[in-house]
Amino acid sequence: MSAQDPLDSLGDLPERLLLGPGPSNAHPRVLSAMSRPLLGHLDPAFLALMDEAQGRLRDLYGTENPLTLPLSATGSAGMEACLANLLEPGDDIVVGVAGVFGERMCEVARRIGARVTRVETEPGTALEPEAMAAAIARTRPRVVSFVHAETSTGVHQPVVEIARAARDAGALVVLDCVTSLGGLPVKLDAWGIDAAYSGTQKCLSCPPGLSPVSFGERALARVRDRETPVQSWYFDVSLLSGYYGGERAYHHTAPISAIYGLCEGLKIVEEEGLPARATRHYEAAAALVAGLAPLGFEPLVPEAIRLPMLTSVRLPEQIRENEAALRRRLLDRHGIEVGGGLGKLAGTIWRIGLMGENARVENAERLVEALKSELG
Numbered sequence: 001m002s003a004q005d006p007l008d009s010l011g012d013l014p015e016r017l018l019l020g021p022g023p024s025n026a027h028p029r030v031l032s033a034m035s036r037p038l039l040g041h042l043d044p045a046f047l048a049l050m051d052e053a054q055g056r057l058r059d060l061y062g063t064e065n066p067l068t069l070p071l072s073a074t075g076s077a078g079m080e081a082c083l084a085n086l087l088e089p090g091d092d093i094v095v096g097v098a099g100v101f102g103e104r105m106c107e108v109a110r111r112i113g114a115r116v117t118r119v120e121t122e123p124g125t126a127l128e129p130e131a132m133a134a135a136i137a138r139t140r141p142r143v144v145s146f147v148h149a150e151t152s153t154g155v156h157q158p159v160v161e162i163a164r165a166a167r168d169a170g171a172l173v174v175l176d177c178v179t180s181l182g183g184l185p186v187k188l189d190a191w192g193i194d195a196a197y198s199g200t201q202k203c204l205s206c207p208p209g210l211s212p213v214s215f216g217e218r219a220l221a222r223v224r225d226r227e228t229p230v231q232s233w234y235f236d237v238s239l240l241s242g243y244y245g246g247e248r249a250y251h252h253t254a255p256i257s258a259i260y261g262l263c264e265g266l267k268i269v270e271e272e273g274l275p276a277r278a279t280r281h282y283e284a285a286a287a288l289v290a291g292l293a294p295l296g297f298e299p300l301v302p303e304a305i306r307l308p309m310l311t312s313v314r315l316p317e318q319i320r321e322n323e324a325a326l327r328r329r330l331l332d333r334h335g336i337e338v339g340g341g342l343g344k345l346a347g348t349i350w351r352i353g354l355m356g357e358n359a360r361v362e363n364a365e366r367l368v369e370a371l372k373s374e375l376g
């Protein structure tokens, strides 16, 4: 198929190596699991699988939270679900904004009617726990929310210090684990996180479409104590718990095939073990940074706070003007997708994901070789 042909059937879909900020390639075992015969969402065989998926999610999240479930929607829906359940109109929230996804949290909270205090940091830098603590002390918020792995910049944000400051002030802590879960250790209980959400298409190597979420006891108590009903019927955890909390009463139809895929994806993570998986991510990222350096691409983020699954690189001056065309050539001629910069960083950086199954030295090398051939 040439690049100009319109896609006239699924048979024409090209194969891509997805090295952008997500989705990443799904593991073949996940895709195969998803093609298994459908069951009903109340079928005992399916419910056993759901139990298994929820148990594996608890393990991966490092939590005993009973209400840990794969929400039937993408990562942004997990964000919306956490904030919609914990906030009521007029409540205060402090949001750590270190990129696009912190920004999105502010907008979601604003639409719920919360009073939003933003604690901002330059893209490519880490949130300052002292600045977060000062805003928390000043506004005594109901909720403090921030991103663990900020995919728009590639920065690993400090979790423990911020969570402690929030807890000390009696606030609930919401953590975005969309890009971290399945690639780096996540320890909700040890870190004192009250609610968290993730997505399946990044380091879990499943297709997009599910958002693993987890609500702790303090968060659920807050939902019970609300004065107003949760604005969203679909995301109201007191209703969701009718199905996902154990009774298995109908709420909405669980996306059967996606759950098969998630179950298999979580099994693969467990087989490898998270320490080995995190190491694999760090090794692939190191190979990428080393391979790109001679071509003039410099990492945006200092090594101490750099994420392994998403590397932002500054573009050499001479390709900035035509960076979009170069990305297009990587796609068309080499079948490799990488991501451009967002917001302030558009046109000056690329975002390269080596996520989940894709986090392999050979994938880093394949991209470096393709770039070498394009840059001559």
Ligand SMILES: *Cc1c(COP(=O)(O)O)cnc(C)c1O
Residues within 6 Å of the ligand: 022, 074, 075, 076, 077, 101, 147, 149, 150, 151, 152, 176, 178, 179, 199, 208
């Ligand atoms: C991708 C991403 C999201 C949004 O997830 P969608 O599945 O695109 O809705 C939220 N937060 C972070 C950190 C992400 O990387």
